[in-house]
Amino acid sequence: MTRLSGITPSGHVHLGNYLGAVRRWAREDADGDLYFVSDLHAMTTPYRPELLRALTREQLAVLIATGVPADRVFVQSDLTPELTSLTWVLQCVTTYGEAARMTQFKEKSTGASVRLGLLTYPTLMAADILLPGATEVPVGDDQAQHVELARTLARRFNGTYGEVFVMPKAIMPPVAARVADLSDPSRKMAKSARDSIGVLHVLDEPDLLSRKVKRAVTDNHARVEYRPAEQPAVANLLEILAACTGDGPRDAAAGLDGYAALKDAVAEAVIEELRPVRSRTLELLDDPAELDKIRAAGAVRARERGAHRLASALRLAGLG
Structure with a gap:
């Protein structure tokens, strides 16, 4: 095969x-x-x-x-x-x-x-x-x-x-988290996006990744729950967190008492997930x-x- x-x-x-x-x-x-x-x-x-x-x-x-x-x-x-x-x-x-x-x-x-x-x-x-x-x-x-x-x-x-x-x-490939644009959860994260503020690139520096996550849109419900229909922006962040940590999105929400804590957790998880990939990619591009x-x-x-x-x-x- x-x-x-x-x-x-x-x-x-x-x-x-x-x-x-x-x-x-x-x-x-x-x-x-x-x-x-x-x-x-x-x-x-x-x-x-x-x-x-x-x-x-x-x-x-x-x-x-x-x-x-x-x-x-x-x-x-x-x-x-x-x-x-x-x-x-x-x-x-x-x-x-x-x-x-x-x-x-x-x-x-x-x-x-x-x-x-x-x-x-x-x-x-x-x-x-x-x-x-x-x-x-x-x-x-x-x-x-x-x-x-x-x-x-x-x-x-x-x-x-x-x-x-x-x-x-x-x-059909195995179902993976549908990663949406952080600035507009109604559209998927795309390479061709004109505005990259909502797109987390693999080669973005850690500080830039963190800033983009901190600027992600949320909603005015003020609670961290995995409810894709009612809170699509928060659900997107939880799906990203879950994909990076290996947890389910509902489990990922446990213990997060606000949007600031959610964004901190997402930023840290994304940075750590991409750190070795970014490092090795830059090594190859430099050689x-x-x-x-x-x-x-x-x-x-x-x-x-x-x-x-x-x-x-x-x-x-x-x-x-």
Whole structure:
């Protein structure tokens, strides 16, 4: 079994990414699993090349620092020749209607300068999945449609040209705390947030983390109880505290007699949870030769995983 998971460098890694995905990858890794930084996916909307490059390195370093096995991690663009070759083959078995009906394309293609990559990106994602022979792809509801397209294309290619691709399936990852923006609990913490005051980044200094938590919105009930419907902002803080300490959110509320005490506890727990990750990430970023070595080795292993599959697909498609 091969489980494939990716993270897109559209912004700095934040606490929600860490608790909801990266930490879980490190703890639940199994033989055959693969993890990648999907930098090509970050190019479907306007971006700055130098920032994309920096964020890609940062995310790679965070994955390694968190404990995701280095021999299972790679950067997507390091496989550009392989992925672009397979993407073209898959585009040639994809209909325009299949690409255009993707929900994310319909939601994001309302402007005047829509990039073609936004339309074709699901076939790149299909190539990401099919090249290494992934059997399971943990995704949220917003990406399940893309995995279904990968299944459709694999089935169509296999039926038309010959058996090459493993049939992947989307799986729902284990439920993790939904980390909301500290300044607005109605929206989730996001890498692309314009105002970062409510976003706790993995590489924020401890003092900054503390200040952000102290400025978190609460409510006027003046009591610390886990009641998500009535007190969403307080519930968010309790869920963060619980995720960092290993307690349940209701247990985390015990003994906290006010919002100041709650924020103090959350700030301390977040700082201690992120301290070793931040330290190791900065070490890797300060040692570019070591990070480059890890990255290069990951690219070689990922390339080897898909080489025979790509060669078979190209041959059966009439190329070479």
